Amino acid sequence: MSGESMQEVEVKLHTTDLDRVRAALDAAGATLRTARVFERNLRYENAEGSLTAGGVVLRLRQDERAKLTYKADASMEDGIVKRFEAEVVVSDFEAMDVILRRLGYRVALVYEKYRTTYELDGAEIVLDELPYGNFTEIEADAARIERVAETLGLGGSRRMRGSYTDMFGQLKLRLGLEMRDCSFEAFAGVDVGVGDYLD
DSSP states (O other): SSSSSGEEEEEEEEOHHHHHHHHHHHHOOOOOEEEEEEEEEEEOTTTTTTHHHHOOOEEEEEEESSSEEEEEEEEETEEEEOOOOOEEEOOHHHHHHHHHHHHOOOOEEEEEEEEEEEEEETTTEEEETTTTEEEEEESOOOOHHHHHHHTTTTTSOOOSSOOOOHHHHHHHHHTTTSSSSBOOOTTTTTOOGGGOOOO
């Protein structure tokens, strides 16, 4: 696989009303690729704590399949993030977790979400429901991202500069939360306002 095909280019948009986006996707003739599915993500760190500090993501995800992902070298322009991403499907989530731990990595964070995936005009659009809010991600080349965002009525939506884990970190600081993990159970009873994670 070439280095260019391992580039992830996406925008993350704060989306209060996912039903409105679903309706816009249907009206535009989008194809539903994956119905709403629960995701559990394990984010790893090394003994030195240098992965996160260096902008590196090592993640094991379980949804319909188990996938190991490495991300690095992120850059941003006009709210669109471009970075190196390599991902592989693994046959056993638990075994892969054991391997990573045996190699010296530790789970620094567990985060959960529900995700629904669509395709429109060559772009992948995902509707994400996290414990603290809803978001739409559009992944494609920059020009296509802008075109699809306008088609879906999201051209003026707030573009998030950070990752979901970055926003979780902001929430913990601003609300004085002490939980390690970003789970629906951990957020039960926590009142989160949009301003708590929007910078």
